[in-house]
Amino acid sequence: MSIGIAPPITVAMPEPRAGVSLWSDAWKRLRRNRAAVIAAWFLIVVAVISFAAPWIPGLGDPTVQNLKLGATPPSAAHWFGTDDLGRDIFARVVYGGRISLLVGIVATLVSLLIGVSYGATAGYLGGKWDLFLMRIVDILDSLPYIFLVILLLVFFSKSLLMLFIALGLVQWLTMARIVRGQVLSLKNQTFVEAARALGASDRSIIFRHLVPNTLGPVIVYTTLTVPAVILQEAFLSFLGLGVQPPAASWGTLVSDGARVIALFPWLVIFPGVALSLTLLCFNFLGDGLRDALDPSERKEGV
Amino acid sequence: MVTFLIRRILLIIPTLWVIATVTFFMMRLAPGGPFRAEREIPAAARAQLMHSYGLDRPLGQQYLSFLGHAVTLDFGVSYKYPGRQVREIIFEAFPVSLELGAWALLVAVLVGVPIGVLAAVRRNTWIDFSAMGLALAGVSIPNFVLGPVLVLALSLTLFMFPPALWQGPASRVLPVLTLSATYLAYIARLTRAGMLDVLRQDFIRTARAKGLSEATVVLKHGLRLGFLPVVSYLGPAAARIIMGSIVVETIFAVPGLGRYLVNAAFNRDYTLVLGSVLFYSLFLIVLNLLVDVAYTKLDPRVEMK
Numbered sequence A: 001m002s003i004g005i006a007p008p009i010t011v012a013m014p015e016p017r018a019g020v021s022l023w024s025d026a027w028k029r030l031r032r033n034r035a036a037v038i039a040a041w042f043l044i045v046v047a048v049i050s051f052a053a054p055w056i057p058g059l060g061d062p063t064v065q066n067l068k069l070g071a072t073p074p075s076a077a078h079w080f081g082t083d084d085l086g087r088d089i090f091a092r093v094v095y096g097g098r099i100s101l102l103v104g105i106v107a108t109l110v111s112l113l114i115g116v117s118y119g120a121t122a123g124y125l126g127g128k129w130d131l132f133l134m135r136i137v138d139i140l141d142s143l144p145y146i147f148l149v150i151l152l153l154v155f156f157s158k159s160l161l162m163l164f165i166a167l168g169l170v171q172w173l174t175m176a177r178i179v180r181g182q183v184l185s186l187k188n189q190t191f192v193e194a195a196r197a198l199g200a201s202d203r204s205i206i207f208r209h210l211v212p213n214t215l216g217p218v219i220v221y222t223t224l225t226v227p228a229v230i231l232q233e234a235f236l237s238f239l240g241l242g243v244q245p246p247a248a249s250w251g252t253l254v255s256d257g258a259r260v261i262a263l264f265p266w267l268v269i270f271p272g273v274a275l276s277l278t279l280l281c282f283n284f285l286g287d288g289l290r291d292a293l294d295p296s297e298r299k300e301g302v
Numbered sequence B: 001m002v003t004f005l006i007r008r009i010l011l012i013i014p015t016l017w018v019i020a021t022v023t024f025f026m027m028r029l030a031p032g033g034p035f036r037a038e039r040e041i042p043a044a045a046r047a048q049l050m051h052s053y054g055l056d057r058p059l060g061q062q063y064l065s066f067l068g069h070a071v072t073l074d075f076g077v078s079y080k081y082p083g084r085q086v087r088e089i090i091f092e093a094f095p096v097s098l099e100l101g102a103w104a105l106l107v108a109v110l111v112g113v114p115i116g117v118l119a120a121v122r123r124n125t126w127i128d129f130s131a132m133g134l135a136l137a138g139v140s141i142p143n144f145v146l147g148p149v150l151v152l153a154l155s156l157t158l159f160m161f162p163p164a165l166w167q168g169p170a171s172r173v174l175p176v177l178t179l180s181a182t183y184l185a186y187i188a189r190l191t192r193a194g195m196l197d198v199l200r201q202d203f204i205r206t207a208r209a210k211g212l213s214e215a216t217v218v219l220k221h222g223l224r225l226g227f228l229p230v231v232s233y234l235g236p237a238a239a240r241i242i243m244g245s246i247v248v249e250t251i252f253a254v255p256g257l258g259r260y261l262v263n264a265a266f267n268r269d270y271t272l273v274l275g276s277v278l279f280y281s282l283f284l285i286v287l288n289l290l291v292d293v294a295y296t297k298l299d300p301r302v303e304m305k
Helices: A022-032 A034-051 A089-125 A127-142 A145-155 A160-186 A190-197 A202-238 A250-258 A266-293 B002-029 B043-052 B059-070 B086-121 B126-140 B143-157 B170-199 B202-209 B214-226 B228-252 B257-267 B270-298
Strands: none
Touching (some): A034 A266, A127 A160, A145 B002, A145 B228, A145 B270, A202 B143, A266 B126, B086 B257, B126 B170, B202 B214, B228 B257
């Protein structure tokens, strides 16, 4: 047996693979989730129609009354029928969606801004500061905040701005908890130490190094916050505290329709279905995103 | 355990104080007042009214006197319902809300848990899919949409139940059903997820290996742990049921505290608002405490700290 130099290995090495980042992996998983994809498309269509409403030809003005016409059931001319003032319900549902979605998105952004900065700061500072900041969150969380929102809206103003603030203010607590938990587990890792060694300030460590790494759970929770806010806005509008006439959100439409449901049921059905389907799709999308971004935490069903 | 309870009970006081203070000053700083209603009242008459309710005193003095009386659950007289003590209104209206909420929660647990268990045991069959599809719809349909639709279908078309009011057992069906739907659906989803988690574990395999019947394994060994997420959800659920009951009471004209609270806020009935907000808050805080205690009893791994 001669000992020679081993011939060069000719076994074909596998092609060098492109690294799979968390995001492209998650994207792939999300696209395989049929319910989430359908939900996403539905939401995109609803959003585009709602926000493009003023430029859609043939879509009437939702506030134009036609008292001679009065309430008519759905027909070819008025797909969703008309209300007792002769207003086209399709147009009202489309414009209502505009307000509902706007409230949902803006209030969620408010809560995102407060929750992420607060939670990241608490988690990063740790110790006494963390204890103090999170105790405040605990106390706020135990408040029956919905009463405070009702009072805030009744006593101050029923403006859209107040609605954004009131809803955003009550939604940031969970976000703060989530981000704090993430930051707590991240802050002792080497990349943070490296950043500190390079002379990064606390602020830049929090917002440039830690926060971007918490994006996964934040995105998931954001997707689930939007429908929660839309639901709360609808709830407040139902009580007469939300959007004020002549503007109307889905909640206002359902509220108005509920009073005359025995006579004109379509006034409740169409906005109710639009609202419910939108909430359903957000929930599907949120579930799908959670499964896609965090397969290890995959919880079935909930 | 005892120190935990004491600390939690002591924490109730500052929490209630914060709520009372925020609510008090929010109402007083807001423009408008209880006697600036539809028609103009002569200035002298209003001054007389303000005086008789003590509203002309300095704000600090009013605040202190309010706090002093609130400790004994004395919130004064309602402005909107003259001559009626706020306490009296609360004690009359709250049991109605409590009954509505308790029935709704009971229905949600008694129907939601079996559905969840069934879906978990028959995982990935049509039973599972239809149960969970229904549950997701239940979570997504708001109660103020469901309520009117139920009224339309069961009351105005089929004449099965009265469409409103709170008189007799039949009148309770629709409000309870409307209020419980969301929680029923969510509890079914929670139970299914909890059961799937538990049924995978080793002690379940051991129980099966011992030759226990499938029913004993699932219901006795599995459900005890699989039920935990539901228990911890009951606290927040009760809190949200209160919010939901405001709507349901409005839809069905149920004379509960939620409806009084909303009307009182609209009417600037300061004393009634303060009284009902504080009363609700106390109720919620105590409820959450009870849920935490129940949780430790069910799961020995959780320690009270």
